[in-house]
Amino acid sequence: MYLNCHSYYSLRYGTIAPKQLLAIASANGVNTLALTDINNTSASLDFVRLSEKYNIKPVLGVDFRNGAQQQFVLLAKNNNGFKNINSYLSTFLHDDTLKIPETAPELNDTFVIYPYKNGVNYNLRHNEFLGIKPQDLNALKFSKWNKLQHKLVILKTVSFQNKKGFNMHRLLRAIDNNTLLSKLSKNEEGQPNDTMLPYNELCDTYNEFPQLIKNTKSVLEGCQIEFDFSQETPNNQKSYTKTEASDFELLKKLTYEGLPYRYKTPNNIIHERIKKELNIIKEKGFVSYFLINWRILEYARSKGYYHVGRGSGANSIVAYLLKITDVDPVELDLYFERFINLYRKNPPDFDIDFSWTDRDDVTNFIFKTFKNTALLTVYNTFKFKAAVRELGKVFGLPKTEIDKLTRGKYQLQNLDKLSQLVIKYSEYIQGFPNYLGIHASGIIISEKPIHYYTATFLPPKGYATTHFDMVVAEDIGLYKFDILSQRGLGKIKDAVEIVTYNHPEQVPIDIHDIKRFKQDERIKYLLKNAKAIGCFYVESPAMRMLLKKLQVDNYLGLVAASSIIRPGVAKSGMMREYILRYRYPERIKKAHPVLLKIMPETYGVMVYQEDVIKVAHIYGGLTLGEADKLRRGMSGKFRSREEFLQVKQLFFNNCKQKGEAEATTQDIWRQIESFAGYAFAKGHSASYAVESYQSLFLKAYFPLEYMVATINNFGGFYNTELYVHEARMHQGIIEAPCINQSFNQTIIKGKTIVLGFMFLHALEQKTISKILSDRQKNGIFKSLDHFIERVPISIEQISILIKINAFRFTGINKRELLWEAHLKISKTVIKDHVITLFKTQRINYKTPQLSSSGLENAFDEMELLGFPLCNPFHLLQNPTNNPLRATHLITLENKTITIEGYLVTVKNTRTANGKTMHFGTFLDYDGNFIDTVHFPPIASKYPFRGKGIYSITGKIIVEFDCVTIEVSAMERSAIIEDPRYAVNSVNKTFQNKKSFATHKANQLSPMSPKSI
Template sequence: MFINCKTWFSYRYGTYSTEALVDAAAERGLSSLGLCNINSTADTWDFVDFCRKKKIKPLVGAEIRNEDIFRYTLLAKNDTGLLEINRFLSEHLQEKKAFPERPDCFSAVIILYPFESLAAQSLKEHEFIGILATELNRVKKQEIEAFPKKWIIRHPVTFQNKTYFNVHRLLRAIGKNTLISKLGEKDFAAPDEMFVPEAALMSAFRNFPGMISNTLQLIDSCEIKTELNTDKNKKHYSASKEDDRILLEKLAIEGLQYRYGNNPIAKARVIKELKIIDQLNFNAYFLIVWDVIRYAQNRGFYYVGRGSGANSIVAYCLKITDVDPIKLDLYFERFLNPHRTSPPDFDMDFSWKDRDEVIDYIFKRYGKDHVSLLGMYSTFQRRAVIRELGKVFGLPKEEIDQLVRGKDQPMNEDKIQRTILKYGQLLENFPNHHSIHPGGMLISEKPIYQYTVNEMPPKGFCTAQVDMFLAEKIGLFKLDILSQRGLGHIKEAIRLVKQNKGIDIDIHRVEEFMSDPKVASQIRKADTIGCFYIESPAMRQLLTKLKCDDYLRLVAASSIIRPGVSQSGMMKQYIERFHDPKKIVYLHPKMKELLEETYGVMVYQEDVIKVAHHFAGLDMGEADILRRAMSGKYRSHNQFNAIKEKFFANCREFGYEENTTAEVWRQIESFGGYSFSKAHSASFAVESYQSLYLKTYFPMEFMVAVINNFGGFYSTEFYFHELKRTGAKVNPPCVNRSEYLTNISGEEVFVGFIHIQQLEAKLCTLILEERESNGPYLSLEDFIERTHSGPEQLNILISVGAFAFTGLGKKKLLWKANFAQKRLTAIPDSPALFKEPAMDFVLPDFPDYPLEDALDEINVLGFALTDMFRLCAHDGSGTVFAEQLPSLLGKNVEVLGQLVVTKDVRTINREHMAFGTFLDPKGDWLDSIHFPPSLKRFPFQGKGFYKIRGKVVIEFGAYAVEVNAMWKVGLKGKREVEPISMLSTISI
């Protein structure tokens, strides 16, 4: 009888989770249940799955609304009907067009219209009128008798009880961005949209037995047969499965020759993998990924293939990845094995500039009816939901801020605040809105609409309403097409080297880079600013502590830096054991056998699988669930808990001591959602080596590329700092020499127009196009005449030094610009036939001050191109430099630094402490440690200069200052004369 139920996937409307809705129906002994979310089928397959497990017949469809206006309910008669509903919803949602009042495009869909929307005599065979119990007193008996088959019981279910009715109303207020007191009755559901006893519903319609029988017949006429957890992906890349097998084998054997020559071990592994790939029907999957990579190669796109796919030698031979699984002892079973409970996936990283073209290719190559981006949904979290509820109740911002902060402190709460906290807790983890998975794509054999609605977000590519968990349950395997800026700056650096030096670089000669002594020295010195994944202060310190100068150690570093490993204490153990083998302690002889390579420390996801399988006796499928749980990609807590129990039970049977088992489990748990597979780390290390090679041999072009890609750990000013350290001459923007992005010619760099914060994009384009068409600007007046720049924009360009080529000071240029602007009262329709000579004036000598250029640059660019320490109000007397710290170990010193970045952490006692990274006056990097007592007395006060007093300490070769006092230092005024001091002799 309940054929129109909603879950919380009727965003900001329904209050049931999908499972809770089905459980509620099962508790009431219902034999059938219908799910019709508003303009959505997002959780249809979870609903079907839960219903089947509870022996409830699922009916699926959607409730169609234009804004708040309810039009009709659609119910799928069968799988074809569901496809039709999904296609119908997709068309209207993508094109953002209103749903028709009466659709005429279905062959296997039942349409239920609300009472009094259509006359019964006009209805077609598949159309009905749904009647609420509250509407029975308005139904005309004559019409029912005239068309007895057209009337259906409609009792919507939206919320659980009165409390959740209030939750529903709050959701509606949030959705409409209004005060709850301003909601009208039409803005929310009727208070009775809850489950009632089925007998009570039948009793309400006892005078209309035909409606009851019609409803039962309608339920009987609907059936969804699609099996879940079965392969729904594109079946063949070529004409047939056998053709796919032959083609993949041919490509793998050809790639084997390229990668390994006649290596018998590699050949045996290729043959073994091909057999498993064919047995598990993954030939087409490999070929589709190969096809995407081949397209990228032909377009000159840079990419990194990673993920568990890098465990596959076939993927290596197909150039999907550049990680040698034999060299790194990566086992294929981590990627694909008959026991694996989840589909494998390839992660393919492209430059942010190229990714959309790759996605577009996949849509066009495999058909828009079979391809979609993978969806996801954002959820309400505590802080956000309290802010939303605070607005709904009309609280002032200050009070909302206090409520948000109040979780860990007592408050004098009034009734409204208590209400907000109560309902905020109920709303936590509710889906809030549909979103896009960071990179997942689905390619189906049947039309994608068989499984999901496709929406069209601003990104411009069709996006499924289902998330990765539901796609997996359906049987659709995602293909991850990701973007990262690291690849962008590698590509840009190669372009700049070709343009500036005429050198072509083959960036895939990674084996040569790994054996290059200059590159090894660069890692050992941790001179890695700008290099993908290894530039953060923590990573640079780790490289120093591990004396890292080779690929395998870099792979390990890429994994142990992850929070799961570092926070568990295992990173510290790894470093200690690396330096002192006497400290290597294995929890059990079996653990030595499994973890000797990593000094008895679990570093990779593969280590967890090895331990779970070989130490605790779990089969590979169960070990895979552990692996997925630790990486945050599994959501069945019941199954996970069952595996945990089996883990401990098996260990007891094996006779392990209880504390040994507990410690092994603690180490597994500590990985949380942060550990890497070894293949991931290896892929990242390959890209790190590519960046390192470019930084080592072409440092200027490399740093310009990093600046132009606006991606990295640090802000742009510090990349300009690194650029100056390479010896490049960095000039401010110039209307004759700058491009939109920063450019380099020889050793001279001109800052790009993009860095001028208030420069209008339209004027920027005009400057470049006019210069391209008619040559360099000859003077300020020539620029004004050709671009008709307004006074504000002109003043910005003058202030930043963009007219330095004229040889005139900024003040004279500003005076001349002001005069020229007054003469130019209107923009001429066409260029003048003859150039008028510029009027010449004898201007007074305007005073120039030492620091005004730097201050102008800060105002216009956000940072100064000059040595920033010229602006520091402290002359540096009595302080030491970072390079002197090794000779001052254990002594108290004072240093002067410009703050780069801070990292806040909590101690075991939950107290705040921090790590700081500074630049010293010589441009060297300086690390600081701020323990809780020091941080409380001397907190950071934003970016700028600091004088620091503390003790020089060392940890495994990494020097830092343990801070006991710190003071913020101000800036000089622009008229201040620079003192002759130690700072004035320092150049970067």
């Protein structure tokens, strides 16, 4: 009887979760329910999937509205009707200039319901009805439609559960309209009684109009929607070629064609694995999935794009032979059943990384090549702090009060009533969907049109995007293709090109020669000594310390390290146990014998996702099908689902029947649970390690070129400053941007690195383009005048270039150049120079003799680049005479010391009881790393106060040859007063009163001739 129900996917309007809506309907004796969210179909498929549990027949539709103004409701008679509704809705969501009309179009297999408006003439088609709300019943008695009741239905809107839900609704409407709650128009609200009545009570409300009840039942009976959630066969594009048979022949052909490239002398193990994989891929219907991935990468290779294929698909020899991945599953003994087995319903994951500069072109290729393609959405939900901020504005709280609430600096009982309401309702709407975003990488390619499943919207990227997320997509058998971007591949590609131009004598680098890299002694040295700054996945402080503890110098060791660094393994204590067993082999004897037998390579410690599957299957007695449910559960997406909980109970029951000690079973399950949301498949880790080896090779042999590539790709884990520092540590000569040498990006000539224009804060791209275009056309600039004559530029923009010393080739001090620029460049709007017959004669002004010091340059660099190009320790107000350095610390175990460090990065985390603590990374005077730990009492007492040099006091802790300082006190050291504005410095520069007075005037109005 309910034709117009909203979930909270009626964004910033509805307040009921889809599951809750079904529960409410079931409790009210409703056995058929229409979900008609406002201009949205996000909840539709999940609503159908969940309805069976509540014994409710689902009906799908859309409530078409302009803002809060309801135009009409469309209901789908069947799946084709739902497709038609989705297509129609998508036309408006793809073009926000279009308004939804008052009259619905003729769409096959749909019902149309218009909200009744007294006095309006309706010309209803056979499938169209007027919806009569309870408040319309009295007016209906006196309307002509009382005699035309065969075209009338019940329109009882449901948007919220109760009064609290209505209050939330009003707040959401105020947020949506960006207005105070007190100023929210009633036209933007629903009715307070838009709640669900028990079935019998609703019928009693309309008992004077039995025809309406009959019509409504007839409409609902005329709707039948069905989707298959069994996942028995994928709903992805079924065939890459014309038929599934020819698909398999192509896959088989490509697989065997790839053998000579990967294996010189393939043995029986390889041939048997190929045969086994091909048969299961065919049986499970995943052939086109492999071929589409292959085609995407064929295109990428044709364009010279680098890629890394990872995910569970990296366990596949077919993927290896098709060059989807670079991981040899035979060499690594990758667990076949993690990649694919007969019980697995979804295809293996292929996460394909491209350079951030290439990904958009690859995405464009996919959309042009494959017919039914869309990006996946993500639901951006209200986070508590964001909700507090939004509701604070709605209630009209001042900004200072809102800031206090978002920081949590309050006692609830001490807040005023409005602030308490903000906190109360922020907790209520926390987790509500706020707006639809784009999944970081997910693309679906469907056999059926996308609108068969969902409406689509068009975000700024310009690609159709679904209303449902990856979890719902997987439920319905639409398995995503993950096309990601990362800067690591951009660094590798650029570094190879930079080596080519900076070392023309160098033999071309084969960056894919991973087998040679695995044996390289220089790479082994970098790994073992954790000298991997800039290298993919191995440069973070945590990874750097782990490599030191393990002293890894081989590929398999790095693969394991890539996985045990993950939060689940680390928090469960398994990372420490792995290190202990790696460093002290005698400790391996303490491992559980069954676990040691299952995982000899990792000393009986669960490190990879497949380890969990093996343990569940062999130790816990689960079938491979049950273990696959466990694998899905480990992703964190399905942990609330009953199937996962059932597998957990089965694990414990099986272990009890086998006679395993309950304490041991509990501990092993605790380890299994720690993997949820964080687990890596071994092939996935191996793929990461391949890219790590590529970057390590470049770092080992071409460190300066690799650092330039890292800088140009905006770094990695750290910011640009550290990579500039790393280049200097490898004898690089770092220079500020230069008018005659610099390009947009940083360049290298020999060992000299000249920073690019794009690193200058506030220097506009159009200015950079003008400089480079003119220099390419007319050659280098010979003077400031020469530059001004050729490049139209504002005084603000040329000041940036002068301050960074980009005109140093002139030999004139930059302070004098600033005077010249202010005298010679007008403050009016700059237009392009017009070429005239006669050259304009410039007046040569006499400028005062000025000078600038290296310290002044450093402060200009900090202002314009974000960091100085000198040693930051030279900027201390009180220069340190402390001789202690990072290299000395290992000899001072358990001693309390004081050392100065330049802050690089801070990792904030929380203890088990929720208190804040920090891990700090600093550089000492010589440029070597200092690592610190700040436990909660110290973190609270001695907080970080931004960038700078800190005096650190603490106890030296040495664990597995890795040194950290357990901080007991910390204070940021003062730097010198900015010499550009310091009176003492100015007095030295200006020896007479007149020039000093002029200088002070210029500080107030920066070097403007009019102020002189």
